[in-house]
Amino acid sequence: MSEENINKNEFPELKNDTFLKACRGEEVPYVPVWIMRQAGRYLPEFKSVRADVDFFSVCRTPELACKVTLQPLDRFPLDAAIIFSDILVVPQAMGIEVQMIPGKGPFFPNPIRTIEDLSRVQFPVDVNKELGYVFDALTLTRKRLEGRVPLIGFTGAPWTLMTYCIEGSGGTTMSNSKSWLYKHPAESHKFLSMLTRVCIDYLLGQIKAGAQALQIFDSWSNELSPAMFKEYCLPYLVQIGKEVKAVHPEIPLICFAKGSNFALEDLSKSGAYDVLGIDWTIEPSVAREMVADRVSLQGNLDPCVLYCGDQVIRDQTQKMLQSFGTTKRLIANLGHGMHPTHPIEGPESYVKAVHELSKQMINK
Amino acid sequence: MSEENINKNEFPELKNDTFLKACRGEEVPYVPVWIMRQAGRYLPEFKSVRADVDFFSVCRTPELACKVTLQPLDRFPLDAAIIFSDILVVPQAMGIEVQMIPGKGPFFPNPIRTIEDLSRVQFPVDVNKELGYVFDALTLTRKRLEGRVPLIGFTGAPWTLMTYCIEGSGGTTMSNSKSWLYKHPAESHKFLSMLTRVCIDYLLGQIKAGAQALQIFDSWSNELSPAMFKEYCLPYLVQIGKEVKAVHPEIPLICFAKGSNFALEDLSKSGAYDVLGIDWTIEPSVAREMVADRVSLQGNLDPCVLYCGDQVIRDQTQKMLQSFGTTKRLIANLGHGMHPTHPIEGPESYVKAVHELSKQMINK
Numbered sequence: 001m002s003e004e005n006i007n008k009n010e011f012p013e014l015k016n017d018t019f020l021k022a023c024r025g026e027e028v029p030y031v032p033v034w035i036m037r038q039a040g041r042y043l044p045e046f047k048s049v050r051a052d053v054d055f056f057s058v059c060r061t062p063e064l065a066c067k068v069t070l071q072p073l074d075r076f077p078l079d080a081a082i083i084f085s086d087i088l089v090v091p092q093a094m095g096i097e098v099q100m101i102p103g104k105g106p107f108f109p110n111p112i113r114t115i116e117d118l119s120r121v122q123f124p125v126d127v128n129k130e131l132g133y134v135f136d137a138l139t140l141t142r143k144r145l146e147g148r149v150p151l152i153g154f155t156g157a158p159w160t161l162m163t164y165c166i167e168g169s170g171g172t173t174m175s176n177s178k179s180w181l182y183k184h185p186a187e188s189h190k191f192l193s194m195l196t197r198v199c200i201d202y203l204l205g206q207i208k209a210g211a212q213a214l215q216i217f218d219s220w221s222n223e224l225s226p227a228m229f230k231e232y233c234l235p236y237l238v239q240i241g242k243e244v245k246a247v248h249p250e251i252p253l254i255c256f257a258k259g260s261n262f263a264l265e266d267l268s269k270s271g272a273y274d275v276l277g278i279d280w281t282i283e284p285s286v287a288r289e290m291v292a293d294r295v296s297l298q299g300n301l302d303p304c305v306l307y308c309g310d311q312v313i314r315d316q317t318q319k320m321l322q323s324f325g326t327t328k329r330l331i332a333n334l335g336h337g338m339h340p341t342h343p344i345e346g347p348e349s350y351v352k353a354v355h356e357l358s359k360q361m362i363n364k
Numbered sequence: 365m366s367e368e369n370i371n372k373n374e375f376p377e378l379k380n381d382t383f384l385k386a387c388r389g390e391e392v393p394y395v396p397v398w399i400m401r402q403a404g405r406y407l408p409e410f411k412s413v414r415a416d417v418d419f420f421s422v423c424r425t426p427e428l429a430c431k432v433t434l435q436p437l438d439r440f441p442l443d444a445a446i447i448f449s450d451i452l453v454v455p456q457a458m459g460i461e462v463q464m465i466p467g468k469g470p471f472f473p474n475p476i477r478t479i480e481d482l483s484r485v486q487f488p489v490d491v492n493k494e495l496g497y498v499f500d501a502l503t504l505t506r507k508r509l510e511g512r513v514p515l516i517g518f519t520g521a522p523w524t525l526m527t528y529c530i531e532g533s534g535g536t537t538m539s540n541s542k543s544w545l546y547k548h549p550a551e552s553h554k555f556l557s558m559l560t561r562v563c564i565d566y567l568l569g570q571i572k573a574g575a576q577a578l579q580i581f582d583s584w585s586n587e588l589s590p591a592m593f594k595e596y597c598l599p600y601l602v603q604i605g606k607e608v609k610a611v612h613p614e615i616p617l618i619c620f621a622k623g624s625n626f627a628l629e630d631l632s633k634s635g636a637y638d639v640l641g642i643d644w645t646i647e648p649s650v651a652r653e654m655v656a657d658r659v660s661l662q663g664n665l666d667p668c669v670l671y672c673g674d675q676v677i678r679d680q681t682q683k684m685l686q687s688f689g690t691t692k693r694l695i696a697n698l699g700h701g702m703h704p705t706h707p708i709e710g711p712e713s714y715v716k717a718v719h720e721l722s723k724q725m726i727n728k
Contacts, residue, residue, distance in 0.1 A: 173667070173703055174668065175667075175703060179668050182668065182671075182672040182680065183672045183676060222645065224645075225644040225645060225647070225666060226647045228666075262646070280589040281589060281590070281623075281626075283589070283590045302542065303537070304537070304539050305546055307543040307546075308543055308546040308547045312546050316546065319591070336537075339537060339539060341539065
């Protein structure tokens with residue numbers, strides 16, 4: 001895509017800015033809602049795209065990434081789109097091969113097992129060259145959205161990416177990556193710093209390409225003790241937020257350090273993020289107390305509720321909204337991504353419940 | 365085993381009661397230590413027993429269960445033994461088939477998927493008939509221990525057992541079992557009440573057979589939100605502790621609701637437990653503050669530290685002991701069981717470090 005095409009003045013005017021307002025803590029007519037993995041395998045139209053094309057080819061083909069990004073918006077009145085991609089495109093950009101094994105998840109044929117393996121990591125990275133396909137997908141999607149809702153870009157956080165690179169797959173005891181931290185603190189910081197640099201350049205590139213908000217996923221931060229989080233996650237999360245904010249203070253930044261509830265206060269005081277994601281393992285009222293009005297909160301319905309039919313979804317949404325205590329500084333989401341086995345009716349009911357119930361609360 | 369054989373007066377006199385003293389909050393000469401899954405696949409002598417006999421046959425053969433229970437004590441100066449068994453013997457006792465698939469873990473050929481399936485669950489259960497083999501293993505082991513250290517018995521907690529029965533295996537998103545709670549609250553409480561009854565009878569039987577302390581494992585409690593924990597875990601955990609204490613106030617009870625850190629205060633105030641287990645996702649000093657001096661704490665080293673050699677283990681043990689703040693009301697353990705891939709030197713260094721460093725702290 002040529003430089004001319006990514007001139008932001010060409011992007012259509014935004015019609016629904018409820019999500020961006022909630023990120024900034026401004027008044028909203030209702031609580032905005034989007035759902036992690038809202039473009040995913042629970043949608044038949046997504047599966048039909050994936051039937052012919054492997055996972056990373058969808059990521060690497062702007063037309064297809066754009067197509068699946070828009071799919072859930074045609075079904076549900078979501079308040080934001082999130083670009084279809086994967087956090088593991090960053091290790092790929094650093095020369096580390098990642099495959100997606102159907103039914104199993106990501107697989108690294110040559111994981112970073114020893115500190116000597118670090119020499120195999122490509123650094124620095126020209127993100128325009130290595131990740132230009134994501135930027136192209138963002139620009140195309142931003143245009144095709146026609147201003148319906150804002151477009152979110154994202155990256156994995158350094159520790160989560162490091163974990164994958166060392167483990168070579170997800171869902172383990174994280175023994176290898178956590179042992180790295182204990183055994184090789186200097187090399188761990190080196191690797192995390194490299195990943196941090198690439199994440200920052202990647203996020204800045206996403207903004208340039210059209211992303212209107214950015215989320216950083218630290219999906220494995222809950223494997224670390226509070227002391228290890230403070231040493232190996234927090235500084236890099238803060239660095240990313242601050243360096244991106246220094247260039248683009250107007251772009252809302254969301255940090256989702258899943259399950260690391262103890263970190264909410266520190267993260268909210270860091271000034272590096274506008275929004276903090278939470279999962280269902282913390283009561284919203286407790287999270288609200290920890291962050292006060294320093295940041296907006298995003299979450300936190302248990303995804304399993306979406307299996308349980310309209311009435312249960314409505315009841316649980318009501319409880320959640322009431323526990324958050326205020327409809328300001330709030331973005332409704334799940335505490336984790338959609339499952340491939342979720343029924344379509346689940347997100348449909350949830351989006352409806354959030355909109356209707358929050359409007360009632362605001363107009364009371 | 366005949367009634368005569370389980371006459372407790374025949375049990376050898378206890379020589380090392382440091383663990384029991386720490387459970388009760390009495391003065392100790394050093395911090396006692398035992399390790400979850402201390403009898404396990406990381407031991408070559410354990411693997412050699414398992415080479416010829418499948419997992420549940422070891423559980424069901426008192427001679428073998430006793431043999432593997434004692435194995436780690438011959439290697440390390442541990443302060444307690446825990447009977448070799450599995451939490452899934454309780455579903456088996458309730459007529460639900462459980463297989464152990466090598467390399468994969470537990471598998472239920474006919475899980476409890478629908479509320480109609482509840483009618484398949486055998487209840488009430490004659491624990492002497494269905495779980496007598498565990499009682500025999502306890503009695504035999506208590507004798508063979510010759511009073512070296514106390515013998516711990518255990519059970520899974522009702523919610524964790526219910527999860528396995530419904531999911532049919534571990535390590536999933538818990539969608540089925542959590543959906544049960546949301547969709548079928550009455551039937552969930554019914555199932556949990558049945559499991560609670562069996563757990564209580566089972567624990568009382570274990571005491572009669574020679575167990576000198578008991579641990580309740582709620583391994584999947586961290587999948588629940590604080591509100592769901594309060595409704596579906598806490599009441600049953602408290603009921604178990606109180607009913608066992610009503611009959612045997614002298615037997616220390618340990619509750620390990622893994623990762624449900626928010627519950628520590630409630631559990632410590634319930635009066636149902638003497639000791640609460642914690643994993644590494646909470647700073648020991650924070651846990652200590654939450655429970656004050658109402659209970660002892662047990663934990664909480666990250667098992668991954670045991671891969672990292674003597675010096676790292678010693679440093680991390682020092683940090684842990686210092687964070688607990690006092691050597692009283694403390695039992696050292698890991699925050700999770702031993703991994704099959706752990707080196708033997710790991711627990712060896714850990715036990716040594718706990719003993720030496722805590723003695724230094726006490727004698728200061």
